[in-house]
Amino acid sequence: MFQLHCPHCGATREEEEFSYAGEAYIARPANPEEASDAEWGDYLFMRKNTRGWFWEQWQHTAGCRKVFVVKRHTASYQIAGSWTLAEGKAHYLKESEA
Amino acid sequence: MPNFQPYLQSPLVNFNLPAETVPADSSQQVRANELPLLGYIAIRGELADAAIAAAVSSVTGASVPAAGQFSTGDAGVLVWVSPDELLLVTRRAELAQRLAAFEAAFAGLFAHAVDNSGGLTCLSLSGSEHVTVLRHMGVYDFESLAVGQAVSTVLGKAGGTVLRLEDDGVFLIIRRSFADYLWLLLRKVCTPYRFAVAKLAESGSHPLLRLLDKQHAAPARKAVTA
Amino acid sequence: MSAYRVHRNSQRIDSQSPLKFTFDGKQMQGFAGDTLASALIANGVKLIGRSFKYGRPRGIIGHGSEEPNALIQLETGAYTVPDLKATQVELYHGLSATTTTGFPSLHFDLKGMAGTFARFMPPGFYYKTFMGPVKAAWPLYEKMIRMAAGYGRAPVEADPEYYDHLHHHVDVLVVGGGACGLWAATLAGRAGLKTLLVDEQNEAGGWMLSDASARIDGKPAMQWVNERLAELDSLGNVTVLRRTTAFALHEQNLVQALELCQDHLPIGSRNPGQPRQRLHKIRAHHVVLAAGAIERPLVYGNNDRPGVMTAAAGQTYLNRYGVAVGRNVLLMTHNDAAYDAARDLAEAGSRVTLIDTRLRGAADWRQQQAKQAGVELMLGYGIAQVHGKTAVSGAQLVQLDPFTNTVRGKGPRLSADSILSSGGLTSTVHLFCHNTGRPYWKEESLSFVVPDEGRQGISCAGAITGRWELSSALAQTHAATSAMLAGFGRSTHGDCPQGDEHEVAATRRLFRVPDGLAEGHGAKAFVDFQNDVSAADIHLAVRENYRSIEHVKRYTALGFGTDQGKLSNVNGFAIAAEALGKPISAVGTTTYRPAYTPVTFGALAGSHKADTFEPRRYTAMQASHLKRGALFETVGQWMRPWYFPQGKETMHQAVDRECLATRNSVGVMDASTLGKIDVKGPDAREFLNRIYSNAWSKLDPGKCRYGLMLDENGMVMDDGVTACIADDHFHMTTTTGGAARVLNWLERWHQTEWPELQVRFTSTTDHWSTTAVVGPKSRAVLQKLCSDIDLSAENFKFMDWREGTVAGVPAKVFRISFSGELAYEINVDACYGHYIWEQVMAAGDEFGITPYGTETMHVLRAEKGFIIVGQDTDGSMTPMDLAMGWAVGMKKPFSFLGKRSLSRSDTVRSDRKQLVGLYTEDPKVVLTEGAQILSTPDATPPAAMQGHVTSSYHSAFLGRSIAMAVLKGGSQRSGDTVYVWAQGKMHPAKVVSSVFVDQEGVRQHA
């Protein structure tokens, strides 16, 4: 059980207050009807399942109900930080480019 | 049509707390009671939007509270819930007038008010061990909750919002359907302490207690348990 | 006073307070401050158990949580506790304990007598049994194992005692109340940090309680300890919890600790208003681990005989409890520290022979002290094997080679009533390692230890870092704590306490004392007593090619059990290393996992049991339901009326009556538990178009629509009716169990994918009380309560809603139906819920209005072919599978959630399981829900399964049974006969439409 910082509440709270909401920044295809079965299947089912630093979504279900992103190490459970979806995306994209 | 005589019942009606209520005294380590039948209005709108904040203030007479805090005004207590939600605790008798005032004030804005008065109730929790009792129930660092702060968190296996208006005690805002569970849990975790269902302070100036309406009190009922 | 009681100035027992207790029914006496173990030793009890595999007699070995043998059953009936270590049970007046092993009795043990059991269970027994050809013999083994295995009996009565949890948020948590822990807490306290110190023992002091000669800052160590405690007490920011074991350390310094609040009190004196045990959940910015170290024994022949103990135990029983473990003691050591035990025992009047495996022995001053006290020293010897069976009678010594761990020559045979050994200390590294930390092998300390510098958020202090001398342990603690304070931006107040500086001779690197024979040929030398693992067993495991220490552990059972290998692990690792020909550091340790010591279920449950095990949610009408005799079922935490039996009605009879009353006149159901979400904003309609499969663009205010919610995989995940309140405002309902899930679902899609849509979701589930008035007479009932709503069929149509007053209360009335009948759902502020229900009951009285519960609701909806998400669906059903293609707006411009998946090759297969109705050939047969469906009556395996029954009821209205099922290609199989295997029989059934009643919808449109 770790603690997470909710960027919307501006507070660090216990994990019990949050719900896990999956890998972050999986883009929904803009035109699903044009996606092939393979592409759609990739979007639906394929996840990075990273061992290491991982961008994931959490929802502050017992608090503000907002979804935000956390960069967490899936093996050591170290947390590098948490951001709103919009703020986090900039960091995420920068890392993806690097 | 017959002459209907509607009555209201608070979520904890089946515990018949009025029958159990005793005067508050200093020997009680934990005091609790229900503030029944208050009015609750969820206010939805981007709080950072100055026009929306101004509309809220104009209706409530309270400034928009910062994250994790509450403010007080003529209309009652205004609790921060999220960047786009506040909860106004108000007099039940003034519900319709408040809802109408919000509707008018929010005209042209992406903001609205939702009546949630049937869905919530409020508990008073005080006494020398009231923080310990919260620490028995939930993971939040209740020792750090300062006057003026409000926190929505987990109590047992339910949710709740805890407001500290004064050092001596806190108020809990909880959902109707979980009220029974939370009351039972509260009573259970109070086992080690001298507990009383204590009479609420008569305070015409208290931001929350003054919101209690007397005229709606439900007819006394026998306690019923499942 | 027994022959074993002595008086020591250091003793912590109160010899003025005798306590009576019974052990295996025998009356005994001890003193306040004793543990059960110390009192038993004082009473001359040696034999306390039989070993797991071989039935060998066993006695007390240790003095604390490391004890592997002395497992007892405490008390009886509801208060009984199994598998407690006698070394950890504080004695109280009237205590009753029994032994837990030995079959049929402790003193006459079949396993031990015949030795048959051992033959059955070599190392790797379970592997060999299940992997090998003897699998068939398992039932025989199982019978024997079950008869003989286990150490205690689980209580069968409800636990009458109170338990609770308490959460802490502190700056600093110090684990361990020995000298180092106390000093760390003192510095943290002086620096003004919110500090919590937990200590396992009934009083602080740690090893200082056992070591009567220790001094700190020039005064007796216990005096220094008491000064520290007084200072900590005086600081408002420090809390000290005694009898509190930190048993787990999780992510970000969440530490769980168990406080034994009343276990030390006689059961009759316990305060039922206080917890017996309290589970502390401590979130600490910083943790100081000062958990100390535990002495391990040496491994030698028959080292498990009752009367064999660790030297630390001997010293502790003497100095702390005033009990001499023997009058004729042999003490074997490979280090200096154990000389203190020998010295103290000799001082107390026991005859002590100290067998030092080192040729030169300890530092001179210790040798002198020992000799002065009367200890006889034998240098360069070891014990080859212990003599005696149910009690130690002596030992055979061998002369050791001074350089290699081999035997140089024979030694004398000595008599003894107690044999102690010291194989050095093992740091208590468990908590450091619970959460990814690993210990490292420190050769100079001969122990796996934790690093001096700790790790992020954790400081390590004292013996846990492998510092055995008090002076250096305190110096390291002072440095580590100062570093921690600097991290908090605080300064250190106070100078490092000074322990006496001693000269110490080198330890001999020895684990298994050689007996001159090849391993396995001499007397059994035990490593793990609780699991009967000998040195030879570890060698066997390695010979059988188990190379990883984790595998050796699982093969031999080394380190399992209630003691978790506290005495055995390092010896086991060292012996494995030798057998593998590797250094210990390369062998490493097994993984340390919580809990450090056992935790009761009562403490883990705390207040979360019985009526507060989980939330039971009630509607505003609960009192009404109870008054009318409802029985309840739990639906997503809600307590919903199940049915309302009258008189002696069975459920079947009650449901038949409720169904018929509703179809023929009027019934009433509490629908308040449905999830309700207020959806509002300029883009609300567009949002609904995206989140539901059907279209919402044309739904006018005043109208309702049934909606299907799909996941992105195209499968039905929830359903419900949504009403249009205004062009930008909707009242959504969800299933009872799905309310929270759906709200979070809406929020996630809105926030992550479509934040540009102006819409907000507010849960109003608890705000609205919903009374469903159902049946042909429902309009008549409402007409008696409602004057401002035109209820006529032409002006208030099916799937309309109206705002007005019902019985004088503002209400939203929805003309919707989950039964196929004319029906109205009255929504009011839940504070009026009870009032409205009672008004409806009164108004319906003349029509015989009948309250009904979930069972009748299920029958009525099944008769009409309405699905229940989660019962008729299982996350693999598309709308088409459910014959609900009408609820899919394929022409909507936005590709709603799940749409694309509906055209995947798998979802368009024609042989998918599809919803059908079934009529059994025998109308009286009500099929079992979940029953499998076959195409032919031949069930000979492998029979191809065609589907299964999802809903099945007796329909009183139809006078026969009905069932819903999912069947491969079901939509094309109408009229076919299928075969359902249920209740041990094959039942032919005809595939029919799943709408059994009123296919034209005449009733609901009435």
Ligand SMILES: [Zn+2]
């Ligand atoms: Zn939040």
